[in-house]
Amino acid sequence: MAMYLDRRNFLGLAGLGVAAAALAACGGPSTGGSAASTAPSDIDFTSVKPAGSFDFWTSHPGQSQAVEQSIIDKFQAKFPDIKVNLVTAGANYEEIAQKFQTSQAAKSALPGLVVLSDVWWFRYYTNGNIIPLDGLIKQLDIKIDDFQKSLVADYKYANKQWALPYGRSTPLFYYNKDHFKAAGLPDRAPKTWQEFAEWAPKLQASSGAKYSYMYPALAGYAGWTLQNNLWGWGGGWSNGWDITADSAESVTALQWVQDTIYKDKWAGVSSKNAADDFSAGIASTTISSTGDLLGVLKSAKFNVGVGFLPGGPKAQSNVCPTGGAGLGIPSGVSKEVQLAAATFLKFMTEPENTAAFSAATGYMPTRVSADMTAVLAKTPQIKTAMDQLAVTKVQDNARVFLPGADQEMAKAAAKIMTQQGDVKATMTDLKATLEGIYTKDVKPKLKS
Amino acid sequence: MTRQLTGSPAVTAQAVPAPRRRGRWSGRTRRDFFVFLALALPNLALIAVFTYLPLINNMYYSTLDWTLGSASATVVGFDNYIAFFTSSDAPQVLGTTAIFTVVTVGGSMALGLLVALALNAKVRGTTFARSAVFAPYVLSGVGVGLVWLFIFDPGYGVLSWLLRGIGQQSPQWINDPQLSLVMVIIVYVWKNLGYCAVVYLAGLQSLPKDVMEAASLDGANGFRRFMSISVPLLGPTTFFLLITTMISSLQAFDLIRIMTPLGNGTSTLIYEAYLQAFGAYNRAGYSASISVVLFAILLIITVLQLRFVERKVHYS
Numbered sequence: 030m031a032m033y034l035d036r037r038n039f040l041g042l043a044g045l046g047v048a049a050a051a052l053a054a055c056g057g058p059s060t061g062g063s064a065a066s067t068a069p070s071d072i073d074f075t076s077v078k079p080a081g082s083f084d085f086w087t088s089h090p091g092q093s094q095a096v097e098q099s100i101i102d103k104f105q106a107k108f109p110d111i112k113v114n115l116v117t118a119g120a121n122y123e124e125i126a127q128k129f130q131t132s133q134a135a136k137s138a139l140p141g142l143v144v145l146s147d148v149w150w151f152r153y154y155t156n157g158n159i160i161p162l163d164g165l166i167k168q169l170d171i172k173i174d175d176f177q178k179s180l181v182a183d184y185k186y187a188n189k190q191w192a193l194p195y196g197r198s199t200p201l202f203y204y205n206k207d208h209f210k211a212a213g214l215p216d217r218a219p220k221t222w223q224e225f226a227e228w229a230p231k232l233q234a235s236s237g238a239k240y241s242y243m244y245p246a247l248a249g250y251a252g253w254t255l256q257n258n259l260w261g262w263g264g265g266w267s268n269g270w271d272i273t274a275d276s277a278e279s280v281t282a283l284q285w286v287q288d289t290i291y292k293d294k295w296a297g298v299s300s301k302n303a304a305d306d307f308s309a310g311i312a313s314t315t316i317s318s319t320g321d322l323l324g325v326l327k328s329a330k331f332n333v334g335v336g337f338l339p340g341g342p343k344a345q346s347n348v349c350p351t352g353g354a355g356l357g358i359p360s361g362v363s364k365e366v367q368l369a370a371a372t373f374l375k376f377m378t379e380p381e382n383t384a385a386f387s388a389a390t391g392y393m394p395t396r397v398s399a400d401m402t403a404v405l406a407k408t409p410q411i412k413t414a415m416d417q418l419a420v421t422k423v424q425d426n427a428r429v430f431l432p433g434a435d436q437e438m439a440k441a442a443a444k445i446m447t448q449q450g451d452v453k454a455t456m457t458d459l460k461a462t463l464e465g466i467y468t469k470d471v472k473p474k475l476k477s
Numbered sequence: 478m479t480r481q482l483t484g485s486p487a488v489t490a491q492a493v494p495a496p497r498r499r500g501r502w503s504g505r506t507r508r509d510f511f512v513f514l515a516l517a518l519p520n521l522a523l524i525a526v527f528t529y530l531p532l533i534n535n536m537y538y539s540t541l542d543w544t545l546g547s548a549s550a551t552v553v554g555f556d557n558y559i560a561f562f563t564s565s566d567a568p569q570v571l572g573t574t575a576i577f578t579v580v581t582v583g584g585s586m587a588l589g590l591l592v593a594l595a596l597n598a599k600v601r602g603t604t605f606a607r608s609a610v611f612a613p614y615v616l617s618g619v620g621v622g623l624v625w626l627f628i629f630d631p632g633y634g635v636l637s638w639l640l641r642g643i644g645q646q647s648p649q650w651i652n653d654p655q656l657s658l659v660m661v662i663i664v665y666v667w668k669n670l671g672y673c674a675v676v677y678l679a680g681l682q683s684l685p686k687d688v689m690e691a692a693s694l695d696g697a698n699g700f701r702r703f704m705s706i707s708v709p710l711l712g713p714t715t716f717f718l719l720i721t722t723m724i725s726s727l728q729a730f731d732l733i734r735i736m737t738p739l740g741n742g743t744s745t746l747i748y749e750a751y752l753q754a755f756g757a758y759n760r761a762g763y764s765a766s767i768s769v770v771l772f773a774i775l776l777i778i779t780v781l782q783l784r785f786v787e788r789k790v791h792y793s
Contacts, residue, residue: 153546301651306633447652
């Protein structure tokens with residue numbers, strides 16, 4: 030088939046092209062202005078009346094749909110003029126983030142309140158997608174001093190509070206008490222990984238489980254839980270904005286991790302969910318979120334013990350990162366909706382409601398004054414997670430503030446832990462990648 | 478005798494039909510055109526709004542440094558394309574795309590043809606077998622991915638259980654990037670070979686029986702008849718399948734998303750575009766440039782196939 034492009038056709042096509050380009054330029058982002066954060070500053074809500082309804086976007090962390098709905102029902106009884114629409118906006122933090130950011134791009138259908146995870150909120154801040162809550166905290170008299178300090182501090186940046194803690198978790202060390210007993214081990218979590226390395230062969234010999242320890246699945250968890258090993262050996266993904274993934278300490282830590290899999294052969298890497306592997310008896314121990322606690326207790330057919338995360342040769346305490354999700358208010362909705370959402374946010378995080386949420390999910394209570402007596406009587410293991418909170422450490426900037434860093438960390442971990450890749454070379458490559466992300470995607474957006 | 482024509486020049490002019498003025502339609506032509514517009518315009522409008530407008534928008538976004546969710550962006554021209562082609566990820570992504578496409582297209586077509594030959598035999602149960610072979614094609618990719626993940630799970634999957642039965646350890650199908658690609662390819666071929674089988678079966682059943690009988694009388698055995706008669710006459714079917722399966726392989730998404738969310742080792746062009754924009758990085762402009770690269774590849778493949786491959790196809 031031959032095509033002829035005469036002058037008339039050419040001009041027609043050129044005209045179409047110009048029209049198409051003009052049409053395309055009508056949509057999408059504006060192409061003027063600075064790349065620096067456009068996060069809104071304090072907003073005055075003094076003369077604003079709350080909206081009659083708003084959407085609450087959640088992924089129901091810890092299978093919390095029922096308890097979320099029951100809290101909403103209580104709220105409706107107290108505030109009949111504000112209707113809260115509970116929206117399942119994704120199955121996990123990534124899916125809800127995807128929906129939220131797509132709505133930002135479409136500039137429509139935004140919620141009044143949204144669940145935001147530890148690795149996503151900072152992006153919303155740099156993109157100007159969420160508002161600072163300081164004015165609302167003051168106006169609605171939200172008792173910020175009664176929140177767990179470390180959990181509130183996670184959402185503080187540039188002297189502003191960008192979210193409040195909601196489904197907050199830490200990793201916990203889970204162990205099979207029956208396996209420990211059969212191996213003649215004490216009924217507790219190991220104090221250090223070196224201690225566990227001595228226990229592991231005994232466990233493997235006596236338990237019948239395939240592995241003494243199961244590393245969490247790499248997708249989504251490697252960057253989070255491996256901080257425990259990195260910090261225990263004196264390393265980390267980063268120190269401030271300085272990427273330290275290739276430091277001698279970090280490399281030694283991950284070399285030890287690799288050796289437990291390939292040399293000592295007592296550890297495995299979960300393919301999907303370490304908590305499920307542990308519950309199925311494939312491994313005698315694992316590290317998983319406190320949010321998995323109730324699920325593990327329900328599905329495991331053995332006695333489950335939980336303990337603090339083990340330390341390493343350089344640090345025996347403060348080797349546990351915090352994690353989980355908070356609640357934030359989008360900037361792209363009306364002040365009325367923002368005020369209504371904040372009213373519900375205050376109610377949602379009140380002591381009795383955070384206790385109810387904790388009881389239903391295993392997540393930690395975010396309020397100091399939350400009465401956990403009944404919850405702990407039913408699930409005493411939650412106490413371990415609450416006690417561990419005192420020795421948690423704020424996550425490395427590289428993991429929580431760099432877009433895509435968690436993904437890159439998981440890929441590096443996969444190379445080391447499933448392909449026996451060279452640890453030093455892998456971490457050097459990772460450092461270069463993370464520095465590239467920081468320089469291109471984050472640094473230009475930070476206020477000097 | 479010569480009869481002289483008389484009359485006014487005007488009469489003479491009426492005798493010669495006047496040329497039709499351009500742009501002036503007869504009533505019938507105009508009516509036909511409005512009928513055409515009434516029928517075609519809604520579809521053309523839908524195609525323009527949901528296909529061409531996003532395509533044009535995407536090309537525009539590919540020239541921006543734009544973080545998804547951000548209200549502002551910077552025009553960077555072709556920087557996103559340069560960044561992609563000079564990145565360390567590009568060879569891996571393009572290589573994965575090539576391997577995935579070649580193996581899934583080749584595998585689906587070759588196995589589809591073999592299955593079609595088996596289903597073409599006149600034995601009992603072929604109707605059930607045809608349905609069984611075609612069923613995976615119409616199943617949801619998400620459901621198929623989830624079920625196969627349980628099969629491949631090295632901890633408690635069916636495959637792992639079978640391997641343990643013969644004293645073997647299960648490979649790390651999900652965590653090992655190379656094995657992840659193999660795993661996804663196996664499932665993709667399993668899901669799609671039914672489509673190839675059914676199309677090939679239709680092709681086999683339309684082959685001229687007299688040619689086959691003549692070849693048999695001339696002493697050609699089954700293999701010879703297949704290679705010298707069936708395969709050439711199946712040319713149009715093969716060509717059709719080649720185009721459709723290649724385009725769908727290059728656009729494969731659901732299985733990769735469900736089985737390997739991290740995309741480690743399985744990041745084809747389309748999945749990389751997804752990961753870059755929506756996965757974690759939020760680089761909407763960069764992602765758009767990868768989509769344009771994929772579009773260009775699809776366009777080139779289709780044009781090349783139409784221009785060169787189709788000429789070598791033997792139509793009966």
